[in-house]
Amino acid sequence: MSTLRLDERKYMILQAIIDDYITTAMPVGSRTISRKAGVSVSPATIRNEMSDLEELGYLDQPHTSAGRVPSVKAYRFYVDHLIKSVRLSNVEAERMHEHLNQRSSQVESVIRSAANVLSDATQYTSIIVAPKLGSLRIKHIQLVPVAEKTALMVIVTNAGIVKDAAISIPEGLDADHLYAISRMLTEKLADKPLEAVRQTFAELLRDAEINRRLLGEALNVIERKLEAGDSTDIVIGGSANLLAYPEYHDVGKAKSFLAALESRETIRKLVTRDGSMEINIRIGPENGVPELSDCSVVTAHYAVGDTSGGTLGIIGPIRMNYNRVISVLDFMGRTLSEVLADRV
Amino acid sequence: MSTLRLDERKYMILQAIIDDYITTAMPVGSRTISRKAGVSVSPATIRNEMSDLEELGYLDQPHTSAGRVPSVKAYRFYVDHLIKSVRLSNVEAERMHEHLNQRSSQVESVIRSAANVLSDATQYTSIIVAPKLGSLRIKHIQLVPVAEKTALMVIVTNAGIVKDAAISIPEGLDADHLYAISRMLTEKLADKPLEAVRQTFAELLRDAEINRRLLGEALNVIERKLEAGDSTDIVIGGSANLLAYPEYHDVGKAKSFLAALESRETIRKLVTRDGSMEINIRIGPENGVPELSDCSVVTAHYAVGDTSGGTLGIIGPIRMNYNRVISVLDFMGRTLSEVLADRV
DNA sequence: GTTAGCACTCATTTCTGTTGAGTGCTAACT
DNA sequence: AGTTAGCACTCAACAGAAATGAGTGCTAAC
Numbered sequence: 088m089s090t091l092r093l094d095e096r097k098y099m100i101l102q103a104i105i106d107d108y109i110t111t112a113m114p115v116g117s118r119t120i121s122r123k124a125g126v127s128v129s130p131a132t133i134r135n136e137m138s139d140l141e142e143l144g145y146l147d148q149p150h151t152s153a154g155r156v157p158s159v160k161a162y163r164f165y166v167d168h169l170i171k172s173v174r175l176s177n178v179e180a181e182r183m184h185e186h187l188n189q190r191s192s193q194v195e196s197v198i199r200s201a202a203n204v205l206s207d208a209t210q211y212t213s214i215i216v217a218p219k220l221g222s223l224r225i226k227h228i229q230l231v232p233v234a235e236k237t238a239l240m241v242i243v244t245n246a247g248i249v250k251d252a253a254i255s256i257p258e259g260l261d262a263d264h265l266y267a268i269s270r271m272l273t274e275k276l277a278d279k280p281l282e283a284v285r286q287t288f289a290e291l292l293r294d295a296e297i298n299r300r301l302l303g304e305a306l307n308v309i310e311r312k313l314e315a316g317d318s319t320d321i322v323i324g325g326s327a328n329l330l331a332y333p334e335y336h337d338v339g340k341a342k343s344f345l346a347a348l349e350s351r352e353t354i355r356k357l358v359t360r361d362g363s364m365e366i367n368i369r370i371g372p373e374n375g376v377p378e379l380s381d382c383s384v385v386t387a388h389y390a391v392g393d394t395s396g397g398t399l400g401i402i403g404p405i406r407m408n409y410n411r412v413i414s415v416l417d418f419m420g421r422t423l424s425e426v427l428a429d430r431v
Numbered sequence: 432m433s434t435l436r437l438d439e440r441k442y443m444i445l446q447a448i449i450d451d452y453i454t455t456a457m458p459v460g461s462r463t464i465s466r467k468a469g470v471s472v473s474p475a476t477i478r479n480e481m482s483d484l485e486e487l488g489y490l491d492q493p494h495t496s497a498g499r500v501p502s503v504k505a506y507r508f509y510v511d512h513l514i515k516s517v518r519l520s521n522v523e524a525e526r527m528h529e530h531l532n533q534r535s536s537q538v539e540s541v542i543r544s545a546a547n548v549l550s551d552a553t554q555y556t557s558i559i560v561a562p563k564l565g566s567l568r569i570k571h572i573q574l575v576p577v578a579e580k581t582a583l584m585v586i587v588t589n590a591g592i593v594k595d596a597a598i599s600i601p602e603g604l605d606a607d608h609l610y611a612i613s614r615m616l617t618e619k620l621a622d623k624p625l626e627a628v629r630q631t632f633a634e635l636l637r638d639a640e641i642n643r644r645l646l647g648e649a650l651n652v653i654e655r656k657l658e659a660g661d662s663t664d665i666v667i668g669g670s671a672n673l674l675a676y677p678e679y680h681d682v683g684k685a686k687s688f689l690a691a692l693e694s695r696e697t698i699r700k701l702v703t704r705d706g707s708m709e710i711n712i713r714i715g716p717e718n719g720v721p722e723l724s725d726c727s728v729v730t731a732h733y734a735v736g737d738t739s740g741g742t743l744g745i746i747g748p749i750r751m752n753y754n755r756v757i758s759v760l761d762f763m764g765r766t767l768s769e770v771l772a773d774r775v
Numbered sequence: 776g777t778t779a780g781c782a783c784t785c786a787t788t789t790c791t792g793t794t795g796a797g798t799g800c801t802a803a804c805t
Numbered sequence: 806a807g808t809t810a811g812c813a814c815t816c817a818a819c820a821g822a823a824a825t826g827a828g829t830g831c832t833a834a835c
Contacts, residue, residue, distance in 0.1 A: 116797050129809050134798070152797050152815045231571040231587045239591050243575045247583050249595040326670070327689035330682050338680050345671030345689070460828050473778050478829070496784045496828050 093143065099126070100136050101145055102169045105157045109406045112333045114154030159405070162370045162383070166409050173414045180418060183208060187426050194218070194248050194391075194427065198322050201399065201423055206325025208415050211403030212348070214386075216358050217320030218248065218397040218427075224280055225309075228272040230265040232256065238265055240308055245278075245392070250312040257300045268301065284309060321354055334381065334404050347378040357384050358398045366413055371405045383407050387416040389423040399423065437487065443470070444480050445489055446513045449501045453750045456677045458498030503749070506714045506727070510753050517758045524762060527552060531770050538562070538592050538735075538771065542666050545743065545767055550669025552759050555747030556692070558730075560702050561664030562592065562741040562771075568624055569653075572616040574609040576600065582609055584652055589622075589736070594656040601644045612645065628653060665698055678725065678748050691722040701728050702742045710757055715749045727751050731760040733767040743767065 093101075103123055104115045117130040117137060126133075137155050140146045145164065146155040157165070175183075186204045187197060198215050205213035227243040233253075240254045256265070275287050288306045292299060326348055335341040347353050353376055360367045366387050372380045379402070386400035399420060401412050437445075447467055451459045461474040461481060470477075481499050484490045489508065490499040501509070519527075530548045531541060542559050549557035571587040577597075585595045600609070619631050632650045636643060670692050679685040691697050697720055704711045710731050716724045723746070730744035743764060745756050 114797085118797080130797095131799095131809050131811095132807085135808085138799080148798090150816065151799090152795095152817075154797065226577060226583075227573060227575040227585075229571060229573050229585070229587075233570060233587070233589060233591045237591075239570075239587055239593065241571075241573070241585055241587060241593055243573075243577070243583055243585060243595075245577060247577045247581075247595075247597060249583065249585055249593060251587075251591075251593040253591060325693070327686050327693065330686040330689065336682050338674050338682060338685065341682065341685060342671050342674040345674065349669070349671060458828085462828080474828095475778050475780095475830095476776085479777090482830080492829090494785065495830090496826095497786075498828065 097136055097140060098169070100133060101140060101157075101161060102165065104137075104140075104146065104155060105161060105165050105169075105406075108157055109408055112404075112406060114149055114156050116154035119154070157406070159371045159373075162405060162409075163373075166368050166370070170410060170413065172417075173410050175414055175418050179208070183419065184422055187422060197423075197426060198397075201419065202322045202324030204324075205399065205401065205415065205419055206328055208419075209401055209403070209408075209412055210325070210328050210331070211401045211407060211412065212326050212328055213324040214354060214358055214398075214400045214402060215322045215324075216355075216398040217322075218391045224278050225273075225276045225284065226278075228276060228305075229269045230254070230272075230305075232262050232265055240305060242309065242312060252308045252312060254301070254304050254308060257298055260298065260301070268298075272305070281310075321351060321358075323348060323354070329403060332404055334406075340381075343378055344382070347376065353378070357402065358386055358400050360386055360388075360398065366416060368409065368413075381405060383409075385409065385412050385416060387420040389420045389427070391424070391427045396424065441480055441484060442513070444477060445484060445501075445505060446509070448481075448484075448490065448499060449505060449509050449513075449750075452501055453752055456748075456750060458493055458500050460498035463498070501750070503715045503717075506749060506753075507717075510712050510714070514754060514757065516761075517754050519758055519762050523552070527763065528766055531766060541767070541770060542741075545763065546666040546668030548668075549743065549745065549759065549763055550672055552763075553745055553747070553752075553756055554669070554672050554675070555745045555751060555756065556670050556672055557668040558698060558702055558742075558744045558746060559666045559668075560699075560742040561666075562735045568622050569617075569620045569628065570622070572613055572620060572649075574598070574613045574616075574649075576606050576609060584649060586653065586656060596652045596656060598645070598648050598652060601642055604642065604645070612642075616649070625654075665695060665702075667692060667698070673747060676748050678750075684725075687722055688726070691720065697722070701746065702730055702744050704730055704732075704742065710760060712753065712757075725749060727753075729753065729756050729760060731764040733764045733771070735768070735771045740768065 100120060103120050103126070107115045107119060117133040120126060120133045121128060121130045137146060140161075141148060141155065145158055145161040147158050148155055183204050187200055194217065198217055202213045202215045205215070224245045225242060226245050227241075229241045229243075230238045231241065232238045236256050238254050238256050239251055241249060241251045243249050260268075275291065276284055279287065285306070288302065292302055326345060329335050329344060330341055335344065356376055357374055357379070366385065369375070369384045371383060374380070374382065374384045381404070382402050383405045384400055384402050385407075386398050388396055389399055390396035399416060401407070401416060403412070444464060447464050447470070448459045451463060461477040464470060464477045465472060465474045481490060484505075485492060485499065489502055489505040491502050492499055527548050531544055538561065542561055546557045546559045549559070568589045569586060570589050571585075573585045573587075574582045575585065576582045580600050582598050582600050583595055584598045585593060587593050604612075619635065620628055623631065629650070632646065636646055670689060673679050673688060674685055679688065700720055701718055701723070710729065712727070712729050713719070714727045718724070718726065718728045725748070726746050727749045728744060728746050729751075730742050732740055733743055734740035743760060745751070745760060747756070
């Protein structure tokens, strides 16, 4: 017996099976495929091919007398070789663009609408991570006393993103002192990227005149806030969308999916991307979160200015419409970058 | 036939039925009640009483041969007359307290954990609205240029809450000007409540030296941000929790519930409270949101300092455990006020 | 006023056969 | 050698039918 290989016809059949399964969620039988336009062989022949594809690991059979279902390996092959980029219709592109633009120019709010647009357009669940602030620059720092021994440190960056954190005030520093320190920090740190900030701090700490406790705490806050984007900056849209699909008609599954979505930690793991590929696709177990091993995650990237950016993504059933999702993400990534560009 | 009245025994039976239905979600039959401790009459007698209660509108019968189910009117009566406040166990109170305290002192983050604690403790869905800022005081205002013609206006209030909004810069104002204006605004507005702010602005606008366009826009932003708490300040916890209850085993219902939760507008309507009652209970249709007419909403209030505060609430099935929910909300309201107190 | 007894209702469960989509294999055909 | 028709076989899904049982309402006795 000769070694099985994926010839031209097997490609075609595999693609037909996946396409059909993506829209119907039902195991695909040989007749269905042979009836398809462009296929001119009998069901029996298809069956033989299917049998080969199964042996090769591209198809699974739920039980003897059901049709075939694509395996994870099949989807992997599909997105690697069979994806054809679909252009969005102009009218749809227009509508998405509009939805993003009409809102206030606050970054937070743009991202929130983007999540809605994304989940509406795909009918899956969308995830958007606010821009990572690492390579952004500080515009302004202000220490504002809010209580006896507590001040609020407010950091404004060039992308118009504001971060704040409580910081404790050492003995003997009054409001005027804080004000002076704010001015000094703003002056020294303005327009510097994070790496330079650290160095500047090192220099400042050598200066005996300045309160070290306060400075240390301040640096700490800046690093924490700007480097490892903290937990407030993830927006999820359309979490209920997936319930429309038959794979979630089991309430138990629906519940565990939604519960997983509630953990910021899980989401963060999901959208952490390996490569710097334009579009990142993780199919089923590939996403690394066991609770979501029957979901696929597709992520893309958007830019804020040319220094930094964030991630946008879609999470849906493994049999998701990858073609469409990729097109939408690609378009949205660009649109988002565009809309946020004038914020920098 | 004498007019039907709710006598002592009917009270008891009604309460028993509601208690049972709350835990089992199954129509309650006469045998079940007569077997209960403290009841010493036969099922037949209970049936007669039930029949009366049904005529009075407190019970419904899904179909002839099923047990009885409490009506909305019954729940109303229950919460108005039959509620007995349950004290939380010390160990539980302790645990909740701990969960709130161990987190960072950022208001946002405290509220986020509070939502989680609340939904965990009740196993329903929790909603927390960040403090309304109306009666808070401004601590600091800073205009930070972020782009050619755009500045970010950052407002820090005494509760340590930071609000920001983009604002356009009129021609001919450079960074130094903005800085001066920030100083001036901070000086004039610091520690003033919103009502006084409006007046101060009126005075400032009379002063010809100051740029009116900018001031007008600034006032606008302040009012919008501080008065009608904007859409970013609602946190929802445990939205998946309700799926565990049989009333949501129908995926359609689950979906429409979750979809309703996604609309900030809907939520805002839900937590807008009529009276200034300590605890506000709206049963089923009483909550005013048709999509959620089979949910009950219980809300309470927490304080930030003694000037202002926010709302915390629970949304769950009509047959929710009101006793427990009320206790938890009451405790959490106090705890939250306590935790946030040192922020002012 | 209370309760036992009984006929009746009706959702739920269980069992049964039936249907039909689909497979795998074999033998004939090109 | 690859393709296809034919056929026996598998198995989930559907549809009744019968059994179950929780529950009611009514009546008559206590």
